[in-house]
Structure formats: structure tokens, C-alpha cells
Amino acid sequence: MTDLDLGREAYPIPGPQNTNLADILERVLDKGIVIAGDIKIDLLDIELLTIRLRLFVASVDTAKKAGIDWWETDPALSSRAARHALQDENRDLRERLEALEAKSDEKTAS
Amino acid sequence: MTECGPGLPEADALYVFAVCREPDPAVIADLRGIATGAPLRLLRFGELAAIVQTVRAADFTDEAWQARMSDRGELERYARAHHHVVSAAAASCPTVPLPLATLYHGEERASQALFAETERFRAALKRTTGHSEWGVKVYAGEPPTADPEPGALPPRVPDTGGGRLRPAPGAGLAYLERKRGVQARRERRHEDALRSAETVDAAFQKVAAAGRRLRLQPQESAGKGRLQVLNATYLVGEHRSAELAELARALRASTGTEIEISGPWVPYSFVGEV
Numbered sequence: 508m509t510d511l512d513l514g515r516e517a518y519p520i521p522g523p524q525n526t527n528l529a530d531i532l533e534r535v536l537d538k539g540i541v542i543a544g545d546i547k548i549d550l551l552d553i554e555l556l557t558i559r560l561r562l563f564v565a566s567v568d569t570a571k572k573a574g575i576d577w578w579e580t581d582p583a584l585s586s587r588a589a590r591h592a593l594q595d596e597n598r599d600l601r602e603r604l605e606a607l608e609a610k611s612d613e614k615t616a617s
Numbered sequence: 618m619t620e621c622g623p624g625l626p627e628a629d630a631l632y633v634f635a636v637c638r639e640p641d642p643a644v645i646a647d648l649r650g651i652a653t654g655a656p657l658r659l660l661r662f663g664e665l666a667a668i669v670q671t672v673r674a675a676d677f678t679d680e681a682w683q684a685r686m687s688d689r690g691e692l693e694r695y696a697r698a699h700h701h702v703v704s705a706a707a708a709s710c711p712t713v714p715l716p717l718a719t720l721y722h723g724e725e726r727a728s729q730a731l732f733a734e735t736e737r738f739r740a741a742l743k744r745t746t747g748h749s750e751w752g753v754k755v756y757a758g759e760p761p762t763a764d765p766e767p768g769a770l771p772p773r774v775p776d777t778g779g780g781r782l783r784p785a786p787g788a789g790l791a792y793l794e795r796k797r798g799v800q801a802r803r804e805r806r807h808e809d810a811l812r813s814a815e816t817v818d819a820a821f822q823k824v825a826a827a828g829r830r831l832r833l834q835p836q837e838s839a840g841k842g843r844l845q846v847l848n849a850t851y852l853v854g855e856h857r858s859a860e861l862a863e864l865a866r867a868l869r870a871s872t873g874t875e876i877e878i879s880g881p882w883v884p885y886s887f888v889g890e891v
Contacts (some may be wrong), residue, residue, distance in 0.1 A: 526880070528693050529834050530752060531700050533848075534885035539703075539716035540741055541889060542734050545719040546630060546677060593804055600800060604793050611790065 630674040631660075631721045636667050636713045636731065636738045644709045651698045652676065660724060662732040665739075669727065670708055677720055702852040707883040713741045714885050741888040748826060748852050749881030751861055754834075755817050755847035756875040757810045801805035813872040820868055824860055825851035829886050843875070852887040853880075 621763075632651060640659060645668055648657045655671040685691045696717060703714040721727035731738075822828045831848045853861065859883060866874045 511652075511766055526695070526700070527642040531696050532692070533831050534835075534882065535696050535699050535703075535714075535717045538889060539714040539736060540636075540734075541716060542719060542730060544633075544719045544730075545722045545726055546674070546679070546718075593807065597800065597804065600793075600797060604790075604797065607793060609791060611787070 623772060624739075624785050627852055628674040629671050629723065630677050631724060631727045632669040632670045632672050632677070633660075633708050633721065633727060634670070634699060635715055636665050637706055638665055638711045638742055640666050640668065640710045640712075644705060648705055649698070650700050650702055657702065660727060662728045663735050665731075665735065666730050667727065668702060669724075672720075674722070677718075682718060694853070703883050703885075711742050711746045712883060713745070713888045714883050719866045745884040746853065746888055748854050748884060749823075749858060750850055750884040750886055751821075751853050751858065751878060751880035752831075752850045752870055752882065753817065753821055753847065753865070753875055754845055754849075754877045754879075755814050755872075756877075757806070757813075757844040757846050769855075810844070810846040810874075813874045817847055817868050817874070817876060818849055820864060821849065821851050824857050824864060825853050827852040827887055831886070834866070846874070848888045850882075852884055 634650070634657075637659075642659055645657045645659060650657045650670040652670060652672040657668055657670050659666040660669045685695060699717050703712065706712045721730060770863055806834050811838070818828065818830070826853045828849060834850050861878055862878075865878050868874075869876050
């Protein structure tokens with residue numbers, strides 16, 4: 508895939524035709540040097556509404572099932588945040604299991 | 618928000634695509650831009666020049682953009698048109714891209730606003746000249762496995778309470794154990810994916826002048842059944858860009874992940890505040 512992508516791009520800058528729309532959007536909407544314009548367009552709102560919600564959230568459930576959910580926090584902080592969340596969840600589950608086992612032990616003893 | 622009053626239906630606005638150093642007017646004249654009619658031209662300010670197009674103000678109000686941006690087809694058309702101008706300009710001269718939809722009420726206003734930002738443009742040009750942006754995406758190696766069969770022994774998680782674990786006496790405990798097995802596998806997979814993403818990111822950072830994490834893309838754009846674990850972008854000097862393909866190949870082999878490179882891009886991600 509990579510080799511193909513690289514080979515296909517003979518021009519110094521890739522043309523829009525062979526470039527993934529999501530890749531373009533994350534650059535032309537979010538990035539570039541932002542200067543104040545006369546006609547103010549709240550692209551952040553638009554982006555949040557139309558792109559992040561409609562396109563991105565659609566697959567969050569699927570990905571959550573696979574156990575990957577760390578984009579829910581800031582990508583820059585994600586690894587640590589996700590580790591903590593998992594540790595918490597794991598500890599919580601263990602506690603619940605132990606509580607149940609303890610109950611089950613009591614019943615067996617009585 | 619600035620509104621175009623009903624009294625000014627014919628008013629023009631100036632759309633700004635990018636700011637360049639010594640652009641070639643011939644390259645610009647051939648581009649179509651985002652609206653039909655007015656040709657693209659250069660608006661000079663100080664030592665720099667902006668690539669601009671005159672458009673009908675009524676077509677570019679906030680409301681018009683809101684409607685346009687909620688239509689996937691229109692959004693794509695405008696995003697690609699903007700990107701096309703930026704890319705063509707960057708192929709011929711040092712270029713700082715502006716994001717989609719930077720508009721002014723006329724030339725004078727635009728020149729003033731752009732001139733006031735000269736220092737930022739200069740800094741961005743200095744940082745990115747001789748560099749390109751390269752996108753790197755990493756996908757987890759294998760699809761998630763299904764739940765284990767009920768009753769199957771879950772992988773042992775260390776320190777679960779002094780070996781009190783016994784054969785499941787009831788459905789409740791079996792259920793919990795099964796859940797724990799799922800949780801453990803999920804955790805392992807998660808950890809593996811995170812580790813691979815960090816490894817790949819660290820390796821590309823070494824080659825790059827700068828790097829940024831972008832938001833992970835959904836499966837819709839990643840492709841069915843593919844789980845993206847890293848979506849990053851790097852500013853790489855032109856003399857080092859030839860190393861990227863080989864680096865990806867080596868990382869693919871060592872991490873077992875799928876790695877995709879895209880680029881060279883105009884350095885959109887590295888011209889703003891970094």
C-alpha cells in the first residue's frame with residue numbers, strides 16, 4: 508500500500524485526485540495558518556457537528572467493542588489516560604469478582 | 618459573525634487560499650479556485666503575496682457555509698478545490714496554506730489584515746521551506762476475536778486473591794470469569810496496539826523535524842475491519858524523505874502492524890502555532 512502510494516505520486520505535491528478526503532479535511536479544516544477574516548465562519552462548530560459527530564462517532568461503538576477507545580481523550584495524552592482508565596476498570600472488576608466470591612464462600616460455609 | 622446585509626446583494630468578497638513567497642503568476646492563472654467566473658490572482662503585500670479569488674459575498678455568508686458544510690458532496694468539492702490551489706502553488710514556490718474559508722470584504726481589507734500577519738507568515742515559511750509533511754497511519758495487526766465459548770477458561774490475571782479461584786459453582790461466577798477473560802484479552806490487544814503506535818511514532822520522530830498526532834479516523838475512512846491506532850503527521854526535510862518508505866517497511870516487519878504513508882503534503886499541520 509505504502510509503496511504504491513509513494514510510487515504513484517510522481518509530482519512533488521500530491522494532487523487532490525488520489526488523496527483520501529478524510530486526509531484533506533483534517534488538514535484544510537483544522538490546520539493552515541489561521542488569520543482573522545472579515546467573514547467569520549465558525550469552522551470549528553461545523554467540523555464538530557458534521558465531521559466529528561456524523562462521520563467519526565458512527566464507528567466509535569464498533570471500535571469500543573474492539574477495546575480501543577483512547578481517542579476519547581486528547582490524542583496527545585491518550586496513552587497514559589487510557590492506561591489509567593483500563594487499570595481502574597480492571598481493579599473495579601477484580602473487586603466485584605472478589606466480593607461475589609466472598610459471598611459465595613459464605614454460602615458454602617453455612 | 619459578519620452578515621451580508623440585504624442591501625448589498627451584489628457585494629464581492631475576497632477568498633484567500635495561501636500566502637507565498639515569489640509565486641509564479643502563470644501557475645496561479647491556470648487554476649480554477651472555488652468559484653466559477655473570476656480568475657485567481659495575486660495580492661501582493663510587502664515581500665509576500667496571497668493567492669486570492671473574487672467571489673460573490675452572498676455565496677459565502679456564514680449561513681451559506683453552514684449549509685455547504687453539512688452536505689458531504691459540497692464539503693468535498695470545496696475542500697478539494699481549496700487543496701488543489703494550495704498544492705499547485707506549493708509546487709512552484711514556498712507556500713503557507715490558509716484553512717478553508719478565509720474571506721475579506723475587498724482587497725484593501727485583505728491587504729491590511731495579511732500585512733499585519735507578515736511576521737507569522739515569515740516564521741512559518743522559515744520553518745517549512747525545504748520540508749514536506751508526511752502522514753503516517755498505523756492499523757492494528759489483527760481483527761478483534763469473538764467472545765470465548767462459555768465455560769472456556771479465561772487467561773489468568775495475576776493476583777486475584779490468593780488462589781481462591783475454583784471451578785465455577787454457578788452461572789453468575791462463570792459469567793464474571795468470562796467477562797474477565799474478554800477484558801484481559803481486550804486489555805492485551807489494547808496494550809499491544811498502543812505499544813506499536815508509540816514505537817512507530819518514536820521512529821518517525823527521529824527522522825522528522827517535527828511531529829503531530831492527529832485525531833484517529835473512523836472505520837468509514839480507514840476501511841472495513843481495520844482499526845486505526847495511530848494517525849500522525851511529520852514535517853520531514855526533503856533530503857530525508859527517501860528514508861520514509863524503508864522505515865515503514867522495517868516497522869511493519871518488527872511490529873506486525875499495517876503502516877501507511879501519505880505525502881508529500883504541503884505542510885498544513887506545521888504552519889500554525891507549534
